Amino acid sequence: MIAALATLGQSTLGLLAAIGRVCLFAFSVVTHMLRPPFYIREFSQALLNIGFFSLPVVGLTALFTGGALALQIYAGGARFNAEAVVPSIVSIGMVRELGPVLSGLMVAGRVSASIAAELASMKVTEQIDALVTLSSNPLKYLAVPRVLAATLTLPILVAVGDSIGIFGGYLVGVNSLDFNAAGYLKNTVTFLELWDVTSGLIKGAVFGFILSIMGCYHGMNSGRGAQGVGRATINAVVSSSILILAANYLLTSLFFTS
């Protein structure tokens, strides 16, 4: 019994220590964001890698999700003669929930993994130590540009995802469910409020921060060897996905419960 309690206590302490380390790391990254030097070139590169190259994966995910959502809402709505709500529910569902969450998760899979693998490889091959000996702070040079780029580009990716998702719903609605094209668009716009869109974009920024912090943290604190790189990558994707879903719940309750 005592052994079981000791194990539980040890695990709890370990978890709390890990949370503390991640929070300190995130705090340190944020403080470095505000102090020069600023690495513009590295930031531009990160913008391109994280933002631009994630567009196809976010766009395709949103397109199919929007289409499937239209079909589901139509089928569900038919049970109580509410098929007409398809355009408004698709648009609200996309911008408030599915756009940010799916973009966050897809980018977490692509970007968080890639950041963790890249930084972990740099650590294993002593490139991070080399940066220090060359008078460059690895946190400032490697983490800050990536975190800043992900935090700024995720809302844009979410906006693009929202639009493509709504378009996917529109395509299905008009071509498969016999909706009138003009009517579908009118209903989409009429019931959509500005706060629906902005809340999703705020979520996107938070998710971008989370996924890039987790990628950088696990990459820069990876173990040695190929196994260390692999573990850092897995940990980055798993932790950022879970944190994105948890943050989504917290933000939704904060934004939409009175």
Place this chain on the structure above:
Amino acid sequence: MIELRNIHKAFGKKEILRGMNLSVPKGESMVIIGGSGSGKSVTLKCILGLIAQDKGEIFIEGKNAQDATDRDAFLARFGMLFQGGALFDSMSVWQNVAFRLLRGTEKKTPLEAREIAIEKLRRVGLSPDVADQYPAELSGGMQKRVGLARAIAADPEIIFFDEPTTGLDPIMAGVINTLIREIVVEMGATSIAITHDMTSVRAISDKVAMLYDGEIKWTGAVGDMDTADDPYLQQFITGAPDGPITTA
């Protein structure tokens, strides 16, 4: 002058350095020898502040390294050749060499930095054509030379070499040893190299320090090494399986 006084460092319960003392006078080339895991790399990392020692003090030109408030200025005095080169994969060779020159307070223009990088590459026996290639396109020996060019790019006062000949064929190892010796003498730099390659030791050192069990067991001029009666040193030089150094 680099001086290490009573340096202790442990990782968890494993004590790596147990009161290490070492002095390297200005302009001297010191080689630290010792088995794998004896704490040679840890020693260099403690001096550079990459890891913090648990106890003890490190003095550079009489000043405690821990008191260095301007970290960039402190590190600007050092150049380091890493064991695997540690070149940045995403940058071309000249950008690697000129990394320090393109950043910091004494930042140069890209054109000036490139010129210096090419000159340093030439100094280590590489042609200017290599400048625009990427590290992955180079052989191990060439990567080591690029690493060496990067280490000397900003004309540091102190240069560290971490296993400079590991993974190289004997001829390339000889080339690197010669380059290291020439460059250190030419620049008048203080250098510390760590290695278990005895050919390298004889080629690049003025003095040798034998590290075992977290302490310096013997230190002296390279010429006195073979005749010294220290059992640890003799076992290491001869590679005898029996002796005070255990391999467990």
